[in-house]
Amino acid sequence: MLGPLRTANEAHTPPPQNRGRLPRAPRPVLASAAVLFLAGLAARPQAQAPAQSGYAGSEICAACHDDIVKAFRKNPHQRAEARGPWQGRACESCHGPGAKHAESGAAADIENPDKLVASRAERVCLECHGSDPALRARAHGAHSRSQVSCVECHRIHGPVEELVLKTAGVVNRQCASCHRAEWAEFLRPHTHPLREGAMSCSDCHNPHGTPRPRSMQMVSANEPGCFRCHGDKRGPFPFEHPPVRLEGCQACHEPHGSRNPRMLVRAEVRFLCLECHSNIGSRPALGGIPPALHDLQSPRYRNCTICHSKIHGSFVSRGLTR
C-alpha cells in the first residue's frame, strides 16, 4: 500500500545546503592538482623520436626466429608487415631497431616488451592501440595500477585465438590464472554461469579499466553493467530502494557465487534486511526500522521479501510490496 500522502512540492524540494553555490573542491583534489602541475613543470621529453636507421627488416629476423615468424603469419599483427609505416619490418614495430642485434645476436641489443617494466611495455602497445575506446579509462583500472601489462594476457606472436581472447571459456581461464580466489567463488552452488561458458568475466568487468570501482562495465552510457541482463531491475522506479543505487547490487548479493540461494550475502533474508533496518535508539546510518507488528518470533515475518517482493524498487508501492 502507499504510505501517507505527501505533496509533490514536499517531495521535490531540493536539499537546501547547496542551492545557489558552486561546490568547493575538497583539499585533496587541490593538492593533487598542485602535484600534477609541478610534475608537468619538471617533465622533460624522455623518449627519443624513433631513429630512421638501424632497422634490419623482418626477413633478417626470420633467418633466426623462423618459428616465431611462422606463427606470426596467423596473427592479426601480420597486417603491419603487409602495409603501412611498418611494412616489411613488423617485428621492429614492437622490438625497436634490430640491425645491431642481428649483427651481434646478443639479447641485450634488442628490446623485448615481455621483459620490460609493465608501464613501458604497455606504452609499446599503446603506441598503436591507445585509441581503442575500451582502453580509455586504463589509468583508473587495477591492472594498470598493479603493473599488469598487455602481454600478460595477450600472446603477441601466436594465432589470433591467443592474441584476442574471444570465447567466454578462454577469457575465464585467462582471468582465473591470476584471480584464483575469485575463480574459486564460482565453485559454489549458486553462481553466474561462468563455468558453463555462458558468461565471461569481461561481461561484467572491463580488464582494461573503467572509472567504476572494480572496473565494472557500464551499459547505455552510464548504467551499471548488471542491467545489461537484469533489465527488469533497471527502473527508474518512483519508489527506489536506496542501497541499489548507493551501494550497488553487491550490497546484498555475492556476484561471483554464494552458498546461499539467490547469491545472497546472508543465509536468511531477514538478517540481510535487519542488518540495515535496525536503527532503533540511534540513527547513525541510513535504513529505517520495521514496524513493531513485525514479530520476528513468528515464521510469517522471517522472510521479508514475501511481502516486500519488489525489493529492488517498486513502480507503485512505497513499501515495495507490489
Next chain:
Amino acid sequence: MRRWLPPLVAALAMAQQPAEESKPAPAAEQRLSGTLEFGYRVLSGVGGDFQTYRSVVNLGEGPKLFSLDASWDDPQGRLLDKLDLRMNSWGGDPYNTARFVAGRDRAWRFTADYRNIQYFNFLPSFADPTIERGVLLNQRALDSYRRATDLELVALPGRRVMPYAAYSRNSSRGNGITTFVLEANEFPVPHMLRDHSDNVRGGVRLEWPRWQLHLEGGGITWHIDQQVYTFAGRNFGNVLRPVLGQTLFLDRGNQSLDVRGSSRFARGSFRLHPAEWADLAGQFQFSQPESKTRYGQNNSGNFVSFTLLRFYSAELVSAEARAKQPHSSASFAAELRPFRRVRIVESWMTDRLHDAGAALLTDRLLAAEQVLDARTLGAAERLVLNYNQQEISVLVEAARGLTLRGGHRFVWGDAKTPAPLVVLPGPEPKPELRRHVALAGGSLRVGRRFRLSTDLEASPGDRSYFRTSLHRYQRGRVRGHYQALASLLLSVNLHVLNNQNPTAGIGYDFLSRQSSLGLQWTPGGGKWISLLGEYTRYTLRSNLTWRDPATLRSELSLYRDNGHAAAGWLEVGMPGRGAVQPRVHLGGSMVAASGTRPARFYQPFGRLALPFGRRGQWYGEWRWHALTQPLYLYEGFRNHQFVTGLRLTM
C-alpha cells in the same frame, strides 16, 4: 549546413588516406579451420530434490551440439575476407551462445552475438526458512529464460574515421510463483514475467596519432509486463487460523503491471598524447531514463482491513506512476612521466543521479456489493546521489624489476533518500560519504620466472551510508607466480579485508580472508601427463548489532563462512601411434563449507578420449554432481551424467 557538407565529406575522405601509400597484402590461400563437437548426454536420474538440481545444475538429456568453432579466411576476398562462427551448448541445454563475425580488413566488420540463459530457481530455503518444521509458507520461484542479441557494424575499422552502429535486444519470458499480499494474509499465486528492451546506438571514432575522440549517442526503450493471476479454486494463503473470527481466503485475483520506459543517452571520450611524458584521457556520459507505469488489481474472497476493522469481499485497485532519472557521469585521468623512473597517475570521477517519481493510486474495498471504503493516495519520492572520487598514485621504479606505488584516494559524496515509512524520534541521519584511503603496493619481477604484486589500502573511516558499508577498513592483496621449472608453475593469492564500524548502535566487525594456491605441471609439454590444481581456503566473519523491532532487545547478527574449495585436472596420455594417442582426464571440483550454512558441493569427472585419424576424436565422459546441506537436508541432490561425443577438426 549544405555549404559545409561537401568540404567536410572531402576532408573526412582525405583523412582516411594513410600516411604512406599502402601496398596490397601478399597472396595467400583461402583457409577453413575449426572444430565441431557433438554428442549425447544421459542422466542417471536425480536423487534427492529435483527442483534444487534444476536450480543449480539443470543439464538435461538428449543430443547436443557442444561446440562449433569455424573460421574462414580469404585474404584476397574483395568484399569479405573473414568469417567466424562460434556456437556453444545447443540442443536443449540451459545456456546457448553463438557469435558470428564477418568483415573485410579496413573496410567493414559485422559482429553478432547471441546468448540464451535459462534461469530456474525453486529453493524452499530461500522462501520457506521453517519448512523443516512443517510450516509451509509462500514460495517464490522462477522458471524463465533471458535472451540477449547484440549486433554491431563498424565501417572502416583501423582507419582514422570509424563510424559504427549497433543494436541490442534483451528479453526475458517465463513464469514463477509469487505472493498476493493482502494485509493480513499472503497467497501464493502464479506469476507471469515478460520484459524486453531495445537499444540502438551509433557513433564515430576519430583516431589521429596524438589525439582520439569517440562520440556515441543512442536510445533505449523497454517494456515490462508482469501478471499475477489465480486458478479456479479457493486459496487460503499462509494464515489458516481464523482472524477476528473469520477464515481469510482468496477466490479470484489478478494483478497486472505494465511499465514502458525509454532513455536517451550520449557519451564522449577523448585521449590526448600532447607530449612523450604525458597522456590525458576523459569521458563524459549522460542518460535520462524515464518510466511510465499502469497497475491494476482486482481480487475477491474474504479479507480483513485492520485500518477499518472490517471484512470485505472484493478490492479494486488502479495506479499510475511516472519516474525520471537524469544521470551524469564524468571522469578524467592524467598520466605524467616527469622522470624516467617515475610515473604519476591522477584520476577523478563523478557520478550524479537524480531520481524523481510519483504515483497516484485509487483503492476501493467492497463488501456485499457496496463500497466499503474508497481512497485515493498520492505519493512522490526523490533519490539524489552525488558520488565523487579522486585518486593520485606515484609509481617509482626503485630497482630493476621492482616498482613501488603509493597514493591517496579520496571518496566523497552525499545523498538524499526517501523518508523511512516509520518515522523515528531524533535528528535525521545525514547521508554523507567521506573516506580517505591510503594506497600502497608494489610489483617485483625477476626475469620471467618470478612475479609478485601487492596491493594495500587502508582507511581510518569517516562517513558512510549504511551500517555494513566500507568504513574503517584495511584491504590487502598479494599475487605471486613462480615458474620453478619450465614445466612447473606455482601461483599464490592472498586476500584480506578487515572492515570495522565501531559507531554506537552499529558495532560492525567484518573480516574476510582468502588464500589460494595453484599448480600447473606439464612435463614434456604435457605429452604424457599434465596436472592442474588449485586450492582455496576462505574464512568470513561478520558480527553486527541489531535490535528486534518487537521486543527492542539488542541482538547480534552473526554470519560465518569457512570453507575449502579445490579444483583439479589430471590428463594422462596413453601409448598410441604418432598423433593418435588416447588420453584419460580425471578431475573436478569441490567446496566444503561450514559456518552459518554448511554445504558440500562435489563435481568430479572422468573422461576418455580416443583419437581416430588426425582430425577425429571420440570421447566418453562421466560427471557427478552432489549437493548436501546439513541444515537443509531436503535441499540436496546427486546425479550421474554420461556423455559420449565426437570432436572433429577441420
